Amino acid sequence: MPELDSIASLEARREEVAFTLARYRTVVTMCGGTACQACGCQPVARAMTREVMAQGLEETVYVRTTGCHGFCEQGPLVIIDPGGIVYVHVTPEDVPEIVAQTIRKGKVIERLSYTDPVSDKTVQAEDEIPFYTRQKRLLLGENRHIAPRDIDDYIARGGYSALAKALDSMTPEAVVEEIERSGLQGRGGGGYPTGKKWRQCRNASGDARYVICNADEGDPGDYMDRSLLEGNPHSIIEGMIIGAFAVGARHGYIYVRKEYPLAVVNAGVAIRQAQALRLLGEDILGTGFDFDIQVVRGGGAFVCGESTALMASLEGKVGEPRPKDIHTVERGYLGQPTVLNNVETWANVPSIIRHGADWFASQGTERSKGTKIFALTGQVKNTGLIEVEMGTTLREIIYDIGGGPKNGREIKAVQTGGPSGGCLPTSQFDLPVDFDALYEAGSMMGSGGMVVMDDSSCMVDVAKYFLAFLQDESCGKCTPCRLGVGRLLEIVTDISEGRGSLDQLDLLEDLSWTISVASLCALGKTAPNPVLSTLKYFRDEYLDHIENKRCAAGVCRALIRLVIDSTLCDRCGKCIANCPHKAITGSRDTSYAIDDELCTRCRICADACEQHAILVR
Amino acid sequence: MDLSRLEEILDSKGSETFAIMEVLQDVQEAYRYISEEAIVRISERLDVPVIEVFRLANFYKAFSLTPRGRHLITVCAGTACHVQGAPRLLDTVLALLNTKPGETTADGAFTVETVNCLGACALAPVVVIDGKYYDHMTPGKVRALLEDIRFEDELAEDEDEEEVEAEANA
Amino acid sequence: MPEPITIFVDDIAIETTEGANVLDAALRAGICIPNLCYLPEVTPTGACRVCIVEVERHGRTKMTAACTLEAREGMIVRAHSEPVLRARRNIVELLLAEAPESPVLQALAERLSVTDVRYSRRDRDCILCGRCVAACAEVAKQGSLGMIGRGANRHKGLPFYKEEYCTQCNECHDRCPLELSPSGRRGDHCGVCGSELSMNDAIPDICEDCVLS
Incomplete structure (x- = not known):
């Protein structure tokens, strides 16, 4: 490649590249991010290149493998321009049909189109997908046009x-x-x-x-x-x-x-x-x-x-x-x-x-400018990477872009900001995405994680999860972070296992404050946020664990039991075969039973049971 | 233990301040762990106290002080995976292989690790086996995958034995 | 030469130099800030956080360890405000729960009126203050000991846990707060801080005229 030794030479090259690209009548874009690779985009991309060559279209069809488009859950994605026709969950077997029908004749293959889970309607063009239309994709939008190694x-x-x-x-x-x-x-x-x-x-x-x-x-x-x-x-x-x-x-x-x-x-x-x-x-x-x-x-x-x-x-x-x-x-x-x-x-x-x-x-709010990318994950219909203008509310993100709850459940919280952030309840969903607004509500923007949780998540367990993470990831140098976070975890574990007392809630708050003011670095200073925010907004869940020894979400293992409903059980044996702890006994002639001593409440049996006969008590 | 690869890595190292990190990464990749001999040699060649090299090897998750197994199973424990059942996957894997997180099975076949996030959250829960990502995993799927790997290993061993026998017969 | 400057600790003006260690400057001026991991002869690390203070900067107050704080002209430091004392007590409580039998920690707790330990006791032989590591590296010039691992798994040790790397010079043991007894003269300590607990052999008798008493 000739070196660009002046600004004029950069502009000359830009014109040259534009001229080359203009030769192509059709551009086929395939997402090749990590997630799409995980769902098999590479075989699709190879098949596409082969098929385009086989059909002698390489002069007019440009096949480009790009980085992540954000809609990872629907991968592998194929987009055909002009027109922005989008296909989801494409397999290598679909490729000949795509080339023959869509690329050659411009016909849309309905069965490969995206179906919006909210409206249940089929969407043909990329820019009509509700997941995208509510976003402002200044940065992420570019990924679709660029082969990262070119x-x-x-x-x-x-x-x-x-x-x-x-x-x-x-x-x-x-x-x-x-x-x-x-x-x-x-x-x-x-x-x-x-x-x-x-x-x-x-x-x-x-x-x-x-x-x-x-x-x-x-x-x-x-x-x-x-x-x-x-x-x-x-x-x-x-x-x-x-x-x-x-x-x-x-x-x-x-x-x-x-x-x-x-x-x-x-x-x-x-x-x-x-x-x-x-x-x-x-x-x-x-x-x-x-x-x-x-x-x-x-x-x-x-x-x-x-x-x-x-x-x-x-x-x-x-x-x-x-x-x-x-x-x-x-x-x-x-x-x-x-x-x-x-x-x-x-x-x-x-x-x-x-x-x-x-x-x-000119974009964003009074105090936060531009757009922000979030990783929208957890229990919503549409998950993936999204980019929105600052000031967009959490509700718009979760319900309009994310499509709301899955499986008919009810959303109860969103965790923003990762281990340094906090959990916000639905009552806070009208908060705008804004550095100060999120901070004032007890969470933070963080680098942009947004995990949506429904009523199958236990907030005490969520706090415990982040504390265990932070205890592992703390460098361990300073006292408040190393010992303090460890003690927070000890207390929250006590609560999640039915050994908690009301005094411990005050201790959690006092210790959290100490860690937040006295730790050496930002990891420690923000480490108590998941505890503080769940205590602030979901105190009733802590109280339920302490006073009633009950985990309403059925997550905290020490507070639940698994039982087999003999009226539903058809004694197929799947639970016995799948239980890693050999805790289930029974045969075709007798009823099945779970040994409470051996059972770890992992619920692998419940996942395996097609009759939904294993119940959480 | 053959240290020639280690010497090559040390010979080709750069002069940057982070060269020691690069060396450790390469040694980990080449040997699947960082041995005591390697640490002592790196300390000599880079003129860094042994304790500092030992500390680096202990601090960063990328490094292992015992050999990793032939198969590396990584269960993602990121938030999205956690709320969608990663703990159950980990339970299944550990129970099936009778091992602990970060440890290697007695036969040296499997090492099970957890990772805080692989950034494939939309596919949660995710398990990576020998570099290949498996999405939307369930305990049943994981069990089947492990059984496949074991089966393939046994086949490969049988073939090796057959080859040995064939050679002996010839 | 560093510039001579004035800083204010608990409203007392202290003459020191630009960039000087605030804990050291305060101790020399007779203001006792309780501390634990600090050793005057080695580079401070700010690990134990016992010497936590409030410092005002650009109109904002934040807490930081005095031992790693560099003095700046006109700096305002509060070493005994209500929030500082609360944080310091809670930190000492965490440490005491690790090693409840340690005379040094008991004395530190007594001095800060920490009477109730709200956590289960652990009886560890190390609180990871890092004095031994610093002594090994900077006093003995051996660099054999180190803090290994991270998070809850952090521990002190020799390379590969082999004794052959240790020259048995004992500089580490001489400085271990769990092996030491408070060195001072009981009954001869100041009402606020108590000289026997500062363990700063290089700055003797700091508390005899403690202005805070």
């Missing part, structure tokens, strides 16, 4: 034009001002103003400056950063180059979880492509600006999402946070001024520079 796809979408603009016509100071004016806030959880962070770094004294992309997305239930880095790595790279130009950095790092192998590879490929075109390295676009990026694989520690722990890890040390009385913008990686932003924050930077701060600031 830099030309990104360039065709206007990629690197923001970089060209910054290098060509803006001073570093003007870039910082633009980001400040846009009101962009850190998408990793804290919501710290990005422009302010950049300015502090720019003003700090040091021998060198660094920019880092935090892709150590560790919150259980989150995967927006993974999808962006997998699907559109160049947008993050472009954001980082602009950031480096603004603060005066020469080196940047993308610290990415090892558990995200596809993101590691795609980021690495994208960096090499950008280097080959001289969009990274020395004398970028012939402007004299030098900057390069390396990908670093994280070792698998949730705490490394904390900025000082991440930097310790980058320095080859154990990921223990250090006190942040002096911020990392002044003393970060190797003791030098460092800007650390998460993936989604970096991905927002190019469009702000390209379209201007006013464009960005």
Whole structure:
């Protein structure tokens, strides 16, 4: 590839790419994110390429495998343009028909179309799917147009034009001002103003400056950063180059979880492509600006999402946070001024520079600007990655985009913000998505996890789940987090096992307060949130466990028993065969019984029973 | 133990501050664990105290100080998987293989681990076996998968034995 | 040379230098901030959080450990406010539950009026304060001991738990709060903090004139 040694050469290449793409009459887009790969998109993609070749259509049909579109549950997805005809749950066997009918004749194959679970209607075009229409997909929407390992796809979408603009016509100071004016806030959880962070770094004294992309997305239930880095790595790279130009950095790092192998590879490929075109390295676009990026694989520690722990890890040390009385913008990686932003924050930077701060600031609420990506999961009809304008209410997200509860159950809570966030009840569902509003309600935006829970979830169990997670993931260095979270878990476990007392609720609150004020890092300071928010909004569930020794959701194992309803049981033997603990006895001639001593209440038998004869008491 | 691969990894390491992390990742991949010998050698070559290398190997989940099994079973314990039945999957796997999370079966065949989130939440609950994702898992499906793996292993062993016998006969 | 500056701890002006350790500066000025993991001769880690204080910055108050706090001109620190005392008591209560027989922890609890421990006792032989690790690395210059693992599994140990890595210099044992007895003179301690408990051998007699009494 010829190097791009000037801004004009970038524009020339853009025209060239557009010309090449315009040759194709039809574009077939296949989602190839981690989730789609898990449901078998690769065989479909191979079959599609083979079939297009076999039919001699390779001159006019372009087959593109992209990153995640967000609608993972419906994968593998195939979209055919023009027209945006979308097919869901496609198998390799469907491919010849798709090519023969839809690509050749423009006919829609109804059986492959999406059926909206709310209206029960078939939807043919992608932009008519309710899951998408209620969103504002500024970042995620791009994934669909880009093969992540093809830099030309990104360039065709206007990629690197923001970089060209910054290098060509803006001073570093003007870039910082633009980001400040846009009101962009850190998408990793804290919501710290990005422009302010950049300015502090720019003003700090040091021998060198660094920019880092935090892709150590560790919150259980989150995967927006993974999808962006997998699907559109160049947008993050472009954001980082602009950031480096603004603060005066020469080196940047993308610290990415090892558990995200596809993101590691795609980021690495994208960096090499950008280097080959001289969009990274020395004398970028012939402007004299030098900057390069390396990908670093994280070792698998949730705490490394904390900025000082991440930097310790980058320095080859154990990921223990250090006190942040002096911020990392002044003393970060190797003791030098460092800007650390998460993936989604970096991905927002190019469009702000390209379209201007006013464009960005015109979206969202008074206090939170732009859009936010969430991983909508749990007990709703439509799950997947969604992007909404700040200010959208939780209710709109859960009922309009998510399609409401599944299986005729009733939604009772949404957990936002991961282990640092909290559980909000339905009475809070009119809250807008806004950093301050969520914080004031006792939860937080976090990096964007949104797990919907219905009446089959027990909130005491949810608190216990997060505490167990945090106890494991705490680095263990400071007393309040290591011992305090452990004691919270001990108390909540007591309650979930019927040994709780009312005094313990006061102790939970007192200890939670201590952990939140006295812990060394943000992991500890926010660790009590799941307990505090469930205590605040679901106190009656705690009381039920303590006073009545009852878990209404039937989740807490010590408080439930499994029994076999002999009137429903047809003695098929499936429960006996499936019970891992050999707790069920009986034969075809006698009635079945569950031995309470051996039974662990795992309910594997209940899942196996087709007669629904195993009841939770 | 053959340490030549370790020396190669050390020879090709970069000069960055995080080189030690990269070395440990590569050693883990090459040997399926990080041995005492490897830790001592890394300490010598990178001029980092043994305790620091030992601490790194203990701190990060990516590293294992005992050999992992031939098959790695990862049960996702993320929030979405948790509320959709991951604990039951884990129970099933552990009971079937008679092992504990993070440990390897006595025959060295399976290591069972949990991971906090694989980012495939829309497919919850998810189990990964030898790098392949299995979505919407149930205890029954997991049991069938494990039985398949055991069966294939036995077939492979039989073939090996047949080969040995054939060679002996020849 | 660091700039000479003034900071205010519990409304008392203290002359110190820019970037100085606030705990050290306060102790030297005779203001006793109870502490546990801090050793004057090694790099502070802020692990135990007993020396927690409130500091005002840009009009906001936040809590942080005094031992890792760097002094800045005009800094306002409160070491004995109601929230600070509440947090400190709760932290000491957590520690005492780990090792209820430790004379040092008992004395610390007594000094902070922690009478009731609301958790089950555990009788551990280590509270993971990290003094031994710091002593091994920075006093003995051995770097053999380390904190291994994370979360609830964190423990101190030698590489591969092998004694051969230890030179038996004893610098660690000499500083272990669970092996020490309060060194001071009982009956000769200040009403607020009690000098015998600070365990800062490098700064002797800090409490005799404790202005807070």
